[in-house]
Amino acid sequence: MKSxxxxxxxAGLLASQAAAAxxxxxxxxxxxxxxxxxxxxxxxxxxxxxxxxxQDGPTDYxxxxxxxxxxxxxxxxxxxxxxxxxxxxxxxxxxxLDFDVIDRESLDPRxxxxxxxxxxxxxxxxxxxxxxxxxxxxxxxxxxxxxxAFPGKRTFYKWSAPGVIEAALLADGVPxxxxxxxxxxxxxxxxxxxxxxxxxxxxxxxxQQLLASGEAPIGFFWxxxxxxxxxxxxxxxxxxxxxxxxxxxxxxxxxxxxxEAAMAYIAHATSAEAQAEFARLSSYAPINLGSPxxxxxxxxATLPDAQTAVQVNADMAYWAEHRDEIGNRWYAWQAE
Amino acid sequence: xxxxxxxxxxxxxxxxxxxxxxxxxxxxxxxxxVALLLSRSxxxxxxxxxxxxxxxxxxxxxxxxxxxFLVAGLVTLITALLAFPVAWALVIMPRLLAGLLFAIVLLSxxxxxxxxxxxxxxxxxxxxxxxxxLMQFGLTSEPIPLVNNLTGVTIGMVYIMLPFMVLPIYGVxxxxxxxxxxxxxxxxxxxxxxxxxVLLPLAVPGIASxxxxxxxxxxxxxxxxxxxxxxxNMMLAEMIAQQVQSLVNWGLGGAAAFILLVVTLSLxxxxxxxxxxxxxxA
Amino acid sequence: MLLTxxxxxxxxxxxxxxxxLVALFLLLPIVFIIALSFxxxxxxxxxxxxxxxxxxxxxxxxxxxxxxxxxxxxIGLIVTVFSVALGLLASIGLVRGRFKxxxxxxxxxxxxxxxxxxxxxxxxxxxxxxxxxxGTLVGFVIxxxxxxxxxxxxxxxxxxxxFDPAIEDAAVVCGASPWEARLRVTLxxxxxxxxxxxxxxxxxxxxxxxxxxxxASPTLQTLPVRIWGTLRQDLTPVIAAASTLLVALTxxxxxxxxxxxxxxxx
Numbered sequence: 001m002k003s004x005x006x007x008x009x010x011a012g013l014l015a016s017q018a019a020a021a022x023x024x025x026x027x028x029x030x031x032x033x034x035x036x037x038x039x040x041x042x043x044x045x046x047x048x049x050x051x052x053x054x055q056d057g058p059t060d061y062x063x064x065x066x067x068x069x070x071x072x073x074x075x076x077x078x079x080x081x082x083x084x085x086x087x088x089x090x091x092x093x094x095x096x097l098d099f100d101v102i103d104r105e106s107l108d109p110r111x112x113x114x115x116x117x118x119x120x121x122x123x124x125x126x127x128x129x130x131x132x133x134x135x136x137x138x139x140x141x142x143x144x145x146x147x148x149a150f151p152g153k154r155t156f157y158k159w160s161a162p163g164v165i166e167a168a169l170l171a172d173g174v175p176x177x178x179x180x181x182x183x184x185x186x187x188x189x190x191x192x193x194x195x196x197x198x199x200x201x202x203x204x205x206x207x208q209q210l211l212a213s214g215e216a217p218i219g220f221f222w223x224x225x226x227x228x229x230x231x232x233x234x235x236x237x238x239x240x241x242x243x244x245x246x247x248x249x250x251x252x253x254x255x256x257x258x259x260e261a262a263m264a265y266i267a268h269a270t271s272a273e274a275q276a277e278f279a280r281l282s283s284y285a286p287i288n289l290g291s292p293x294x295x296x297x298x299x300x301a302t303l304p305d306a307q308t309a310v311q312v313n314a315d316m317a318y319w320a321e322h323r324d325e326i327g328n329r330w331y332a333w334q335a336e
Numbered sequence: 337x338x339x340x341x342x343x344x345x346x347x348x349x350x351x352x353x354x355x356x357x358x359x360x361x362x363x364x365x366x367x368x369x370v371a372l373l374l375s376r377s378x379x380x381x382x383x384x385x386x387x388x389x390x391x392x393x394x395x396x397x398x399x400x401x402x403x404x405f406l407v408a409g410l411v412t413l414i415t416a417l418l419a420f421p422v423a424w425a426l427v428i429m430p431r432l433l434a435g436l437l438f439a440i441v442l443l444s445x446x447x448x449x450x451x452x453x454x455x456x457x458x459x460x461x462x463x464x465x466x467x468x469x470l471m472q473f474g475l476t477s478e479p480i481p482l483v484n485n486l487t488g489v490t491i492g493m494v495y496i497m498l499p500f501m502v503l504p505i506y507g508v509x510x511x512x513x514x515x516x517x518x519x520x521x522x523x524x525x526x527x528x529x530x531x532x533x534v535l536l537p538l539a540v541p542g543i544a545s546x547x548x549x550x551x552x553x554x555x556x557x558x559x560x561x562x563x564x565x566x567x568x569n570m571m572l573a574e575m576i577a578q579q580v581q582s583l584v585n586w587g588l589g590g591a592a593a594f595i596l597l598v599v600t601l602s603l604x605x606x607x608x609x610x611x612x613x614x615x616x617x618a
Numbered sequence: 619m620l621l622t623x624x625x626x627x628x629x630x631x632x633x634x635x636x637x638x639l640v641a642l643f644l645l646l647p648i649v650f651i652i653a654l655s656f657x658x659x660x661x662x663x664x665x666x667x668x669x670x671x672x673x674x675x676x677x678x679x680x681x682x683x684x685x686x687x688x689x690x691x692x693i694g695l696i697v698t699v700f701s702v703a704l705g706l707l708a709s710i711g712l713v714r715g716r717f718k719x720x721x722x723x724x725x726x727x728x729x730x731x732x733x734x735x736x737x738x739x740x741x742x743x744x745x746x747x748x749x750x751x752x753g754t755l756v757g758f759v760i761x762x763x764x765x766x767x768x769x770x771x772x773x774x775x776x777x778x779x780x781f782d783p784a785i786e787d788a789a790v791v792c793g794a795s796p797w798e799a800r801l802r803v804t805l806x807x808x809x810x811x812x813x814x815x816x817x818x819x820x821x822x823x824x825x826x827x828x829x830x831x832x833x834a835s836p837t838l839q840t841l842p843v844r845i846w847g848t849l850r851q852d853l854t855p856v857i858a859a860a861s862t863l864l865v866a867l868t869x870x871x872x873x874x875x876x877x878x879x880x881x882x883x884x
Contacts, residue, residue: 025836029847029850029851030844030846030847030848030850030851031847031848031850031851031852032851032852033851034847034851054836055836056834056835056836057847058831058843058846058847058850060581060831060832061581061582061584062580062581062584062586062736062739062740062743062832063743063831063832065584066740066743066744066747066832067747069744070744070747070748072747072748072750072752074752074753074835153462158567159582160582160583199484200484200566200567202562202563202850203849203850203851204850204851204852205849205850205851205852205853205854206850206853208661208853209458209661209662209853212661212663213458213461213463213464213661213662213663214463215461215462215463215464229661232660232661234661323583324583324585327578327582327583328583328585328588331570331575331578332394332396332397334567334568334570335396335399335400335567335568335570335575336396336399336568352711352715352717353711354707354708354710354711354715355707355708355711355712355715355723357704357707357708358704358705358707358708358727358767358771359708359723361704361760361763361764361767362726362727362729362730362764362767365742365745365760365761365764366729366730366738366764368745369738369741369742369744369745370733370737370738370741372741372744372745373737373740373741373744374737374741418636418640418643421633421636421637421640422636422637422640424620424633425633425634425636425637427621428620428621428622428623428626429623429637430623435876437637437641439869439872440641440644440645441644442817442868442872443644443645443648443865443868443869443872444644444645444647444648445817445821446864446865446868447647447648447651447861447864447865448825448841448842448845448857448860448861448864449825449827449842450825450827450842450845450846450849450857451651451845451857451858451860451861452647452648452651454849454853454857455647455648455650455651455654456647458650458662458664459646459647459650464664465650465664495643495644495647498640498644499817499821500769500818503773503814503817503818504772504773504776504814506810507776507777507810507811507814508776508780509621510810511780512621514621514622517620517621517622527620527626527627527629530620531620534620535620535621541776541779541780542776545772545773545776548728548772549731549769549772549818552728552731552732553731555732556731556732556733556734556735558734558735558736558828559827559828572734573734573735573736576734576736576737577734577736577828580736580737580740581736586740589736589737590737593733593734593737596732596733596734597729597732597733600732601725601728601729601732604725604728605721605725608721608724608725
């Protein structure tokens with residue numbers, strides 16, 4: 001028995017070391033999103049370059065920081081939230097990207113920096129279950145905060161991230177071009193008015209469950225999640241009024257073992273074709289400016305791309321700068 | 337504890353050799369790394385006690401500490417109340433019934449923790465099965481808020497912790513000689529007296545073991561409170577996880593963990609001092 | 619009377635009722651999960667609009683589910699062996715030993731249980747990165763043994779304390795060597811404590827997700843890590859299907875064990 005266990009242990013050790021040889025590691029959040037990334041980006045990339053991509057995950061910022069600090073980095077490319085990417089680059093945790101390899105010109109400048117390029121983007125939008133609102137349908141962000149006209153539970157993103165604070169300010173009448181610097185006092189005062197009716201969603205899947213079950217008939221969602229509900233035959237209302245964009249980013253941790261392969265992989269993943277294919281599989285929007293042309297008009301219509309007229313861009317640089325301060329206040333306010 | 341033939345076990349007089357492997361493991365892979373991390377609570381973002389000052393000065397963090405101990409205490413109490421009769425029944429019920437009950441207890445532990453917690457989340461929702469059943473039978477006209485609050489956390493955690501209480505109590509009751517209770521009956525004790533004065537006191541070591549595990553485990557628990565509790569009754573482990581994983585602020589998270597550690601261990605030491613080493617606990 | 623079922627009179631019914639309610643409480647989410655695994659609502663709506671085997675097909679089509687379950691089982695078993703062995707030795711020392719600072723040591727052995735796991739996860743991971751244990755099975759097992767050990771020690775020393783060491787002495791007096799006495803007299807007497815320790819240790823490892831996320835590598839993905847990622851991203855009933863299979867497996871194992879015991883007796 002004992003020797004058997006040691007044999008198993010040895011096998012495990014060897015296996016994990018073998019993985020480090022000629023390949024590179026891509027880390028993302030798991031689930032169908034990562035499956036789609038594997039299908040749209042990694043597989044074609046491997047076929048083309050011969051570099052094998054090992055999928056790891058889930059992304060964990062603590063893990064990333066520990067790796068870089070210890071100088072023993074196991075990840076080559078990581079999918080992170082965009083505001084975190086900018087903060088991490090300020091903290092010196094990331095490698096600068098090689099724009100000789102990655103075609104910066106073709107990428108949406110909203111989601112491009114020296115250390116991070118967009119992985120995909122999405123919008124926070126108002127979503128609701130029409131069956132619950134027999135009178136007027138909710139149309140604007142102020143309706144989301146109006147308990148009298150639209151009573152009942154509403155659901156919002158739980159974590160400190162661009163989106164909800166902006167929505168509160170917009171609903172309170174702050175013009176979109178005067179959002180930053182964020183007036184946190186005003187935002188929390190507005191959120192206080194509906195706090196007792198908020199159910200927080202911690203992950204995309206949970207937000208869908210809350211809306212589909214009627215637990216929270218109205219809320220503030222990632223647009224792709226609502227499209228997925230509609231595709232599943234569910235009656236879901238979407239209001240794009242003041243849809244707030246946010247993005248994930250691809251970054252290379254400082255000291256990543258296969259930097260060259262990492263840059264090549266990012267170049268491939270952000271190419272027009274790969275972004276279009278990922279958008280088709282995931283209903284997130286592409287960050288390559290050339291992708292929309294390659295996509296079905298039917299899919300394009302469901303993406304935030306079609307809603308730029310009523311769109312608000314969260315200021316990622318502002319968030320990167322104040323991420324800790326806002327986060328501390330956000331979690332303390334939640335716990336009050 | 338003294339034994340007649342103590343001389344026959346001279347090496348046991350020390351006993352330190354046997355503790356050594358576990359001690360070394362914990363020193364190398366617990367004390368050293370954790371001390372290194374917790375030391376950052378006085379060096380990040382800068383040298384000083386500002387993290388501790390921030391934690392102790394804020395009313396919100398005080399509330400989180402209070403919530404943590406409240407939930408842990410509540411969960412321990414309810415778990416003990418439910419586990420005692422179950423453990424008792426496991427000992428005395430006819431074989432088949434006891435076997436079935438035991439199987440159910442074990443079965444509940446076996447399904448993945450996250451899946452179980454998610455199942456509770458959906459069951460307890462306003463539109464969930466439990467509320468709909470209650471309303472159908474006219475027991476309530478409005479759905480009762482069972483989740484995203486203290487009720488939800490308590491139900492979910494009692495569910496997870498129950499086996500940790502049942503097994504130690506079962507182990508102790510199983511060893512009680514039925515004749516002792518027979519004797520109590522002969523002396524004229526009613527059933528209630530026999531329960532309160534004989535059976536319960538004899539089961540205390542098991543209850544203490546279980547309570548210790550459940551209480552301490554609850555203090556540092558993360559998954560269930562995060563999914564079933566609302567943010568307004570956040571527990572400490574969740575706050576620490578936010579600091580460590582979302583904000584990557586190891587200074588403040590470490591400080592909170594250190595305070596929790598000190599408070600809990602002081603309570604335990606105080607308990608040892610006040611009532612002596614509780615039999616049946618480590 | 620209270621320990622003899624037949625002599626408990628009306629109390630029998632009281633006790634039976636409580637147990638029935640607790641059993642219902644324990645079974646409710648499991649039955650719910652089983653039902654959802656056959657339901658065709660992706661959004662966990664209950665009762666589901668229709669029934670399907672689709673989630674089982676998806677489960678079997680993706681080998682990563684079974685791989686991660688096997689990884690979890692492997693790690694859990696190794697952790698159990700070490701946790702019970704170390705816990706047994708430490709418990710004997712703590713319960714029987716006579717030395718200064720025993721109370722301090724007892725408290726010390728509890729600390730891994732108190733510390734929120736995320737702190738231990740980051741701390742151990744940072745250490746493992748420096749000594750080359752990150753992403754290895756050895757590191758994974760060490761991390762889980764650290765958090766399982768307190769449970770093992772509590773369960774075993776609890777059993778040891780109710781066992782009178784004089785019985786062991788008696789065996790020695792009758793000619794057994796001290797180790798033989800320990801092995802053949804004490805161990806069977808505390809078997810319940812060992813059993814609890816094993817169950818707790820396995821369970822801690824099997825269900826643990828926070829440390830596991832840090833210890834995981836592409837080749838070491840445990841079931842909770844996989845479920846964690848999947849639950850956040852997609853609330854797919856595949857998880858319910860996986861859980862249902864585990865329940866079925868558990869029932870089979872328990873039945874087999876019961877039959878085996880019956881066979882031995884006959």
